[in-house]
Amino acid sequence: MTVGRKRDETRDADILRAVLDVLVETSYAELTIEMVAARAGAGRGTIYRRWAGKDELILAAIACTDRTDLETGRLPDTGALRGDLLAMLDPDWLGSGDRRMRILASVTAMMSRNPDVSAAVSAAIVEPSVDAYRHLIQRAVDRGEADPAADVAAMAQVIPAMASHRALVLRQPVDLAFFTTIIDGVVLPALARRS
Amino acid sequence: MTVGRKRDETRDADILRAVLDVLVETSYAELTIEMVAARAGAGRGTIYRRWAGKDELILAAIACTDRTDLETGRLPDTGALRGDLLAMLDPDWLGSGDRRMRILASVTAMMSRNPDVSAAVSAAIVEPSVDAYRHLIQRAVDRGEADPAADVAAMAQVIPAMASHRALVLRQPVDLAFFTTIIDGVVLPALARRS
DNA sequence: CAGTTCCGCAACTATCCAGTACCGGAACTA
DNA sequence: TAGTTCCGGTACTGGATAGTTGCGGAACTG
Numbered sequence: 001m002t003v004g005r006k007r008d009e010t011r012d013a014d015i016l017r018a019v020l021d022v023l024v025e026t027s028y029a030e031l032t033i034e035m036v037a038a039r040a041g042a043g044r045g046t047i048y049r050r051w052a053g054k055d056e057l058i059l060a061a062i063a064c065t066d067r068t069d070l071e072t073g074r075l076p077d078t079g080a081l082r083g084d085l086l087a088m089l090d091p092d093w094l095g096s097g098d099r100r101m102r103i104l105a106s107v108t109a110m111m112s113r114n115p116d117v118s119a120a121v122s123a124a125i126v127e128p129s130v131d132a133y134r135h136l137i138q139r140a141v142d143r144g145e146a147d148p149a150a151d152v153a154a155m156a157q158v159i160p161a162m163a164s165h166r167a168l169v170l171r172q173p174v175d176l177a178f179f180t181t182i183i184d185g186v187v188l189p190a191l192a193r194r195s
Numbered sequence: 196m197t198v199g200r201k202r203d204e205t206r207d208a209d210i211l212r213a214v215l216d217v218l219v220e221t222s223y224a225e226l227t228i229e230m231v232a233a234r235a236g237a238g239r240g241t242i243y244r245r246w247a248g249k250d251e252l253i254l255a256a257i258a259c260t261d262r263t264d265l266e267t268g269r270l271p272d273t274g275a276l277r278g279d280l281l282a283m284l285d286p287d288w289l290g291s292g293d294r295r296m297r298i299l300a301s302v303t304a305m306m307s308r309n310p311d312v313s314a315a316v317s318a319a320i321v322e323p324s325v326d327a328y329r330h331l332i333q334r335a336v337d338r339g340e341a342d343p344a345a346d347v348a349a350m351a352q353v354i355p356a357m358a359s360h361r362a363l364v365l366r367q368p369v370d371l372a373f374f375t376t377i378i379d380g381v382v383l384p385a386l387a388r389r390s
Numbered sequence: 391c392a393g394t395t396c397c398g399c400a401a402c403t404a405t406c407c408a409g410t411a412c413c414g415g416a417a418c419t420a
Numbered sequence: 421t422a423g424t425t426c427c428g429g430t431a432c433t434g435g436a437t438a439g440t441t442g443c444g445g446a447a448c449t450g
Contacts, residue, residue, distance in 0.1 A: 002418095002419080002424095002425090003418075003419050003420075003423075003424045003425070004417080004418060004419075004423085004424040004425025004426065005416070005417040005418050005419095005424080005425050005426040005427075006417075006418065006425080006426075007425085007426060007427095008426075008427080011427090026308075027224065027304035027305070027307075027308075028304065029222065029224030029225065029304070030224065030304075032406090032407060032408085033407085033408070033409085034407080034408095037428090037429095041428085042427085042428070043427065043428040043429055043430090044408090044409085044410095044428090044429085044430095045410085045411085045412095045426095045427080045428080045429085046426080046427065046428070048408090048409070048410080049426080049427095053408075053409080054408070054409095102307065104364065105303050105304055105306070105307050106304050106307070107304075108300050108303040108304060108363050108364070109222035109223065109224070109225075109300055109301050109302075109303060109304050110222070111300070111363075111364075111366060112222075112297070112300050112301070112366070113221075113222075118366050121364070122364075122365070122366075126364055126365065147384070150380075150384070151376065151379070151380030151381070154376055154377060154380035154381050155380065155381060157357060157360065158353070158357070158381060160360065161356045161357040161359075161360030161361075161364075162352060162353070162356040162357075162360075164356075164359075164360050164363070164364055165352065165355065165356030165357075165359050165360060166356075168303050168306075168359070168363065169299065169303070169306075169316070169317075169321055169356075169359055170317070170321065171306060171307070171313050171317075181346065181349055182349060184346070185345075185346030185349035185350065186346070186349050186350060186353060186381070186385050187385075189342070189345070189384075189385040189386075190381050190382075190384040190385035191384075192389070194387070194390070195389070195390055197394095197395090197448095197449080198393070198394050198395070198448075198449050198450080199393080199394040199395025199396065199447080199448060199449075200394080200395050200396040200397075200446070200447040200448050200449095201395080201396075201447075201448065202395085202396065202397095203396080203397080206397090227436085227437060227438085228437085228438070228439085229437075229438095232398090236398085237397085237398070238397065238398040238399055238400095239398090239399085239438095239439085239440095240396095240397080240398080240399085240440085240441085241396085241397065241398075243438095243439065243440080244396085244397095248438080248439080249438075249439095
C-alpha cells in the first residue's frame with residue numbers, strides 16, 4: 001500500500017524542542033527556520049514538509065510544552081500552605097520556570113496579534129500554574145488555615161503575575177529569594193485569618 | 196555663523212509620538228522607519244538625520260513618555276488607602292495605562308537582548324508606577340491604617356505586576372473592575388492590621 | 391542674491407529570510 | 421530489483437526593509 005521510506009516521527013519532537021531552545025535565546029520575529037534546522041540537525045525541507053510555515057511550527061512547539069509536573073495529583077501536600085508553596089520551588093522547577101519565562105518574553109509581542117498564539121501560551125504555560133496555585137490555596141481555605149472570605153481566584157494569580165512581571169518587565173532573577181519574599185510578604189498576609 | 200535653513204526641532208516630538216503610536220499597534224521588530232515617517236508626515240531622511248537608526252529612535256521615543264501624572268506631589272490623598280488607590284483609576288489614567296501596556300508588550304522581547312531598552316522602559320514606564328504605589332502604601336503604614344510589619348516594597352509591586360500580567364500574558368482588559376478586584380481581594384487584605 | 395542646510399519624496403543598493411525545488415543517498419514496498 | 425518517499429543539504433526566487441543618495445524646493449544667513 002503505502003510505498004517509500006517512512007517519515008521518522010521521532011524527528012518531530014527533536015525539531016519542536018529545537019524551536020523552544022531557539023525561542024529561549026531569540027524572539028519570535030528573529031527566529032528563522034534555518035536556526036531551528038541547524039539546532040535540530042535537520043534540513044529545512046524536512047520542517048516545511050511537516051508544518052505549513054513558521055507560525056504553525058512555533059504554535060506546535062508551544063503547545064507541546066511539558067507541564068506534567070503541575071498535574072493536580074502531583075502537587076505537594078505538606079499540611080501547611082507555606083510548606084506547599086515552598087515545596088514547589090526545587091531547583092528543577094526554578095530552572096524550567098526560567099526557561100518558560102524566556103519563551104514567554106520572546107512570544108509576548110506576537111500574542112497581541114495572533115489569538116492562536118495567545119491561546120496556546122495560555123493553555124500550555126499560564127493556566128497550569130494558576131490552576132496549581134488555586135488548588136493549593138483552596139485546600140488551605142478548606143482546611144481552615146486561610147481566610148474563608150479570601151478571593152481565591154485573585155490570589156491564585158499573584159505568584160504567576162509577580163513572577164512574569166519580574167522576568168519580563170523588571171528583568172531580574174526569578175529565584176528562591178524572590179518567591180520567598182512574595183510568599184511571606186504578600187500571599188500569606190493576604191490569606192491570614194482575621195482574628 | 197551657522198548658515199542654512201534651521202532644523203525644525205518641533206518635528207522631533209511629532210516623530211517620537213509617531214513611534215509610540217506605531218508601537219501601540221505593532222511590535223518592535225515589525226515597526227519600520229517608513230511607518231513612522233508616514234504617521235509623522237515626515238521623510239525617512241529627516242529621521243535618519245536625527246537618530247542613528249531604528250534602535251536609537253525607539254529608545255528615544257520610550258524615554259520621552261510622559262509620566263508627570265505620577266509625580267509624588269500629584270498623587271491623591273483621600274485619607275484612606277482604598278480611596279487613594281481608586282482615585283488613581285480615572286478614565287484618562289486607564290486609557291494611558293492601556294496604551295503603555297501595549298507598548299510594553301511590543302518591546303518586551305527586545306528588553307531581553309538590549310539592556311538600554313530595558314533601562315529606558317524601567318525608568319519611563321515601570322518605576323514611576325511602583326514609586327507611586329509605594330508612596331501611597333507607606334503613607335497608609337505611617338498613618339497607622341496598614342500593618343506596620345508590611346513588606347511595602349513587595350506590596351508596591353502587586354498592582355503593576357498583576358496589571359502587566361493581565362495585559363501582556365492573559366490578554367484581558369485592564370479595567371476598573373479588574374483593579375477593584377485586586378485592591379479588595381489582594382492588596383487591602385495583605386495590608387490589614389493584625390488584631 | 392548667492393550659498394548653505396533643511397524638508398519631503400523617490401530611487402537605489404544591500405541584506406536577510408520565507409518558501410520552493412532539486413540532488414544524491416537511505417529506507418522502504420512490492 | 422525497480423519504484424517511491426523520506427532525509428540532510430544546497431541553490432534559487434521573491435518580497436521586505438534598513439540605510440543611502442540625490443532631486444526640487446523652502447528657509448535661512450550674510
